[in-house]
Amino acid sequence: MALEREAAFAYESASQGDTERLGEFVAPALADGDVLVLTGGLGVGKTHFTKGVARGLGDDHPVTSPTFALMAVHDGGRIPLFHFDLYRLEHAYELEDTGIFDVLGYEGACLLEWGEQFQDELTDEFLGVVIERMGETTRRITLEPHGSRAEALARAIDDAVSHYIEDK
Secondary structure: OOOEEEEOOEEEEOOHHHHHHHHHHHHHHOOOOOEEEEEOOOOOOHHHHHHHHHHHHOOOOOOOOOOOOOEEEEOOOOOOEEEEEOOOOOOHHHHHHHOHHHHOOOOOEEEEEOHHHHHHHHOOOEEEEEEEEOOOOOEEEEEEEEOHHHHHHHHHHHHHHHHHHHHO
16 A cells, blocks of 8 residues: 555545545544545545445445435444435435435434535535545545534544554
8 A cells, every 4th residue: 555645634545445545544533423525526536435434434335336326324334424426416405305414414424425516505514535636546635624523533534644654
């Protein structure tokens, strides 16, 4: 694995495995009500990141993109993980049909792929996870906290990654 820390809250992933590993570092810091908004183009690794989060929570069930179902629930770990894919939604009024308002901010954590287009309608407090393609397999992953809880979450993730890199 070649997961690297570029700066505070910014990482470089050289493989799908690295992206999943970063997701694993997120899991121990997650608490009920946490919201992560995953941003990035098609195929950058949002679902691989989610696989790592689910595995880090202790859920060993398969994680796939919920593109056609809009939501997948992974409840085999420490807390439930609600994985939404909002790519196909065009208007905020369509959010109600996804079931997002039944879980957002309550029990479990929510990961929202393509959620940036609706973040103002959803919550003021969230951790943005921006994944950018830098090369064929290389990705830059940046954490962008919005609110005090998200800031604490980003710091906890950054500390975990820093310790991991120091110990390699």
